[in-house]
Amino acid sequence: MAEVTIPAPVVTHDGHGHGTTTGVSNPKLGMWVFLGSECMLFGGLISTYLLYKDRIGDAGIAGRDVFDIPFTSVSSFVLLMSSLTMVLAVSAIGRGDHRRTRTWLLATAMLGGVFIAGQLYEFTAFYREGLGFTTSLFSSAFFTLTGFHGVHVTVGIVMLLSLYTLSLKGRLPTERAESVEIVGLYWHFVDIVWILIFTLVYLIP
Amino acid sequence: MAITEDRPLALPVGEPAPLTEPPLGVFRRPTTATGWRSWLTTVDHKRIGIMYGAAAIVFLIVGGVAGLFIRLQLAVPDGTVLSADMYNQVFTMHGTVMIFLVVMPIGAAFSNYLIPLQIGARDVAFPRLNAFSFWCFLGGGIFLNSSWFLGGAPDGGWFNYAPNSGVVFSPTNGIDFWNLGIIITGIASLVGAVNLITTVVNMRAPGMSLMKMPVFTWMALVTQFLLLFAVPVLTVAQVLLMMDRLYDANFFNVDAGADPLLWQHLFWIFGHPEVYLMILPAFGIVSEILPTFSRKPIFGYPFIVFSGVAIGFMGFGVWAHHMFATGMGPLSVAAFSLATMFIAVPTGVKILNWTATMWGGKLRFDTPMLFAIGLVTMFTIGGLSGVTHAIAPADTQQTDTYYIVAHFHYVLFGGAFFGFMGGFYFWWPKVFGHTLGERLGKWNFWTLLLGFNLTFGPMHILGLQGMSRRIYTYSDGYGFNLWNFVATIGAFIIAFSVLLFVINIIASHRRAKHEPPVGPDPWDARSLEWMLQSPTPAHNFDEVPTVTQLDEFWHRKYAEDDHGVVRRVATADEIAQPGDGTGVHLPSPSYWPLVTCIALPIIAWGLIFSLWLALIGGAVLVTGIYGWVMEPPDDLDGGGIGGHHHADDGPAERTEVPADADAPAVEQEVAPVG
Numbered sequence: 001m002a003e004v005t006i007p008a009p010v011v012t013h014d015g016h017g018h019g020t021t022t023g024v025s026n027p028k029l030g031m032w033v034f035l036g037s038e039c040m041l042f043g044g045l046i047s048t049y050l051l052y053k054d055r056i057g058d059a060g061i062a063g064r065d066v067f068d069i070p071f072t073s074v075s076s077f078v079l080l081m082s083s084l085t086m087v088l089a090v091s092a093i094g095r096g097d098h099r100r101t102r103t104w105l106l107a108t109a110m111l112g113g114v115f116i117a118g119q120l121y122e123f124t125a126f127y128r129e130g131l132g133f134t135t136s137l138f139s140s141a142f143f144t145l146t147g148f149h150g151v152h153v154t155v156g157i158v159m160l161l162s163l164y165t166l167s168l169k170g171r172l173p174t175e176r177a178e179s180v181e182i183v184g185l186y187w188h189f190v191d192i193v194w195i196l197i198f199t200l201v202y203l204i205p
Numbered sequence: 206m207a208i209t210e211d212r213p214l215a216l217p218v219g220e221p222a223p224l225t226e227p228p229l230g231v232f233r234r235p236t237t238a239t240g241w242r243s244w245l246t247t248v249d250h251k252r253i254g255i256m257y258g259a260a261a262i263v264f265l266i267v268g269g270v271a272g273l274f275i276r277l278q279l280a281v282p283d284g285t286v287l288s289a290d291m292y293n294q295v296f297t298m299h300g301t302v303m304i305f306l307v308v309m310p311i312g313a314a315f316s317n318y319l320i321p322l323q324i325g326a327r328d329v330a331f332p333r334l335n336a337f338s339f340w341c342f343l344g345g346g347i348f349l350n351s352s353w354f355l356g357g358a359p360d361g362g363w364f365n366y367a368p369n370s371g372v373v374f375s376p377t378n379g380i381d382f383w384n385l386g387i388i389i390t391g392i393a394s395l396v397g398a399v400n401l402i403t404t405v406v407n408m409r410a411p412g413m414s415l416m417k418m419p420v421f422t423w424m425a426l427v428t429q430f431l432l433l434f435a436v437p438v439l440t441v442a443q444v445l446l447m448m449d450r451l452y453d454a455n456f457f458n459v460d461a462g463a464d465p466l467l468w469q470h471l472f473w474i475f476g477h478p479e480v481y482l483m484i485l486p487a488f489g490i491v492s493e494i495l496p497t498f499s500r501k502p503i504f505g506y507p508f509i510v511f512s513g514v515a516i517g518f519m520g521f522g523v524w525a526h527h528m529f530a531t532g533m534g535p536l537s538v539a540a541f542s543l544a545t546m547f548i549a550v551p552t553g554v555k556i557l558n559w560t561a562t563m564w565g566g567k568l569r570f571d572t573p574m575l576f577a578i579g580l581v582t583m584f585t586i587g588g589l590s591g592v593t594h595a596i597a598p599a600d601t602q603q604t605d606t607y608y609i610v611a612h613f614h615y616v617l618f619g620g621a622f623f624g625f626m627g628g629f630y631f632w633w634p635k636v637f638g639h640t641l642g643e644r645l646g647k648w649n650f651w652t653l654l655l656g657f658n659l660t661f662g663p664m665h666i667l668g669l670q671g672m673s674r675r676i677y678t679y680s681d682g683y684g685f686n687l688w689n690f691v692a693t694i695g696a697f698i699i700a701f702s703v704l705l706f707v708i709n710i711i712a713s714h715r716r717a718k719h720e721p722p723v724g725p726d727p728w729d730a731r732s733l734e735w736m737l738q739s740p741t742p743a744h745n746f747d748e749v750p751t752v753t754q755l756d757e758f759w760h761r762k763y764a765e766d767d768h769g770v771v772r773r774v775a776t777a778d779e780i781a782q783p784g785d786g787t788g789v790h791l792p793s794p795s796y797w798p799l800v801t802c803i804a805l806p807i808i809a810w811g812l813i814f815s816l817w818l819a820l821i822g823g824a825v826l827v828t829g830i831y832g833w834v835m836e837p838p839d840d841l842d843g844g845g846i847g848g849h850h851h852a853d854d855g856p857a858e859r860t861e862v863p864a865d866a867d868a869p870a871v872e873q874e875v876a877p878v879g
Contacts, residue, residue, distance in 0.1 A: 033403060034395075037434065048471075134453045
């Protein structure tokens with residue numbers, strides 16, 4: 001065979017999922033599947049916290065003694081607003097408006113950074129009041145659960161800043177808009193988990 | 206079918222621009238297709254599958270030797286082969302290695318190799334993540350086994366019940382190795398699950414609806430869902446235990462008021478789906494072998510599929526039957542007892558279907574078929590003894606005795622492992638281009654069957670007589686002598702049988718050099734992978750087939766004539782694709798999955814011994830991830846086009862690609878990618 005005609009493989013570099021069975025691109029489907037698994041991760045941590053939330057040991061420091069609910073409400077609000085800016089970033093790159101995409105990506109990362117800073121401040125304050133990681137079952141469970149969530153937010157911030165840098169270098173063209181959307185999926189998931197944690201840990205007495 | 210980019214954190218990779226400099230200035234993009242380096246950098250699902258299998262067989266020998274030591278110690282009363290402490294380490298590692306480093310990876314080996322072929326895809330959805338999964342598994346396995354030389358292996362049983370696995374009761378670092386090593390292999394399983402689920406859901410050949418998928422692919426898909434939802438729960442438990450052991454947290458500190466059942470619940474929420482995800486790939490394998498060698502379609506395909514799915518769902522609702530003896534209360538016990546009895550139903554459905562598949566078939570007793578029948582019979586015994594555990598009053602007598610040991614070896618060895626052996630013999634020609642020797646194969650089967658039953662059959666009796674698990678010795682006069690001795694003889698027959706298997710692999714490889722190639726379809730089989738030449742070409746399908754039926758390949762070979770009699774209408778050679786496809790662009794190999802994975806054991810050693818080492822590992826990890834993300838998933842520098850990017854080509858357009866006679870291998874050629 002000197003000349004053969006083979007259909008060019010269907011490659012979804014534009015990330016819109018042409019040619020996949022479901023029509024959803026592989027990376028996006030992969031992220032959804034991964035988030036399913038994350039539900040079980042946080043499910044295990046939240047269950048452990050609920051089991052241990054009243055076991056405060058000899059130190060006798062319970063959540064209601066240290067939680068500063070107005071403060072955490074503000075930082076939760078900041079994190080929720082970051083979901084809004086994330087949506088604006090996805091919408092901007094969909095329209096091919098790269099300048100606004102960068103603005104909103106940076107805004108999202110900064111709002112996430114404010115939330116993490118708030119969490120660090122909160123942890124320090126708790127520690128000063130005598131609630132360390134090893135103080136009681138409650139404290140170990142609390143710090144592990146919220147710490148895991150904080151790490152997730154931090155990973156999200158790193159991804160957002162990476163997107164921002166790529167966009168600055170012109171390596172985030174409109175055809176790759178889905179990358180922003182996928183990071184957005186992760187970001188919204190982390191937000192939703194926080195709504196759950198904030199309600200279960202801080203609000204329900 | 207689509208070959209798509211893969212992105213670990215879904216970061217964009219930019220346009221596949223021509224790379225004049227290696228990414229991050231470290232590694233030049235690997236281009237070789239042969240030699241050891243090509244294996245280190247491969248992203249080909251077939252090679253990764255082979256490596257999974259090879260590594261698992263090495264670990265099988267490690268775990269097997271541990272098992273032999275257990276049997277040597279217990280061969281006679283008051284055995285002195287192992288000390289009590291060493292015995293704890295050996296049985297812990299026997300279980301851990303066999304489950305996490307043998308049975309699960311062999312399942313992964315078959316899934317990796319076969320899923321893309323059975324659904325008509327060119328590779329998995331995320332080829333580099335696939336390589337990452339394998340190296341993660343290998344890194345975790347090596348890390349876990351390094352504990353033998355670094356202060357002692359874990360000694361708390363494969364379930365490592367806390368608080369017994371806390372620092373107070375297990376002061377060596379063994380259990381830290383277990384925690385971190387299994388977290389690493391867990392990452393491998395999780396990433397593999399995301400990858401394979403996406404592959405099956407998204408990359409099927411045209412016409413292949415879910416209910417036209419081969420049963421193996423179905424069972425492997427259910428397995429991946431079980432992994433996806435079960436592994437993170439184990440990871441949580443292990444992180445909590447690690448926090449306790451390394452950083453003085455209190456999760457399992459009963460003095461501080463911890464719940465001693467927390468670990469058991471978390472562990473078995475993982476642990477029971479775990480046993481199903483070990484057996485389901487083997488169920489899939491025999492569901493391919495039995496129809497082929499019975500020359501009949503599988504009986505009740507929808508029932509086989511839905512019972513597998515039902516097992517997957519119900520597998521998450523029966524975990525506490527491992528905990529009947531913990532005093533968790535009559536209501537829980539009754540509920541889990543009932544649920545456990547129910548889960549026997551879909552399993553029974555499967556056994557009925559397999560039997561009915563064979564019923565009235567023209568049976569051929571080649572080695573794969575023998576192993577498949579071995580699974581059906583041995584698993585039935587194990588399944589029946591399993592149902593006896595569902596009856597809580599009986600279980601409280603049997604729990605922690607050798608009756609349990611007998612039960613789970615009948616399902617995992619007599620079930621999963623027999624199925625895997627059948628799979629090895631069945632697909633060996635597809636993978637390596639030659640069959641394994643039939644004569645040695647039959648010896649292999651009969652010695653394994655004999656050794657297996659001699660080893661684990663007597664354990665039923667020992668258990669009912671009251672012999673406890675995990676006790677390193679027993680006294681003369683308990684009445685345990687005879688059956689323990691028989692079991693030890695059986696264990697060595699198993700070892701001999703595994704040796705025969707290894708000899709068979711080597712002998713068949715040598716013999717094959719003097720024999721004609723085996724052809725695409727040595728068994729007159731039914732699913733798409735047999736449409737390919739043996740061994741499978743690197744690019745899989747020359748042209749992705751369009752599927753109209755379940756057992757598509759068989760229906761292309763056979764059709765009904767005017768009188769309604771099924772006749773052969775074409776030979777396999779006529780239908781099989783020639784394997785000379787050109788213009789197929791394959792994902793490029795990469796160093797980064799390996800680099801990223803090397804970081805994980807370094808971090809783990811660092812967490813145990815020195816945080817400085819963990820920092821170094823962390824730096825390697827970050828470098829690996831960024832190198833990976835910045836590297837385009839597909840390079841266009843192989844075919845002389847120099848990275849010219851055909852941005853205008855629509856995804857489904859047909860493009861003329863001249864076959865280049867100078868190209869060293871077909872997969873080196875490049876088609877424009879849109």
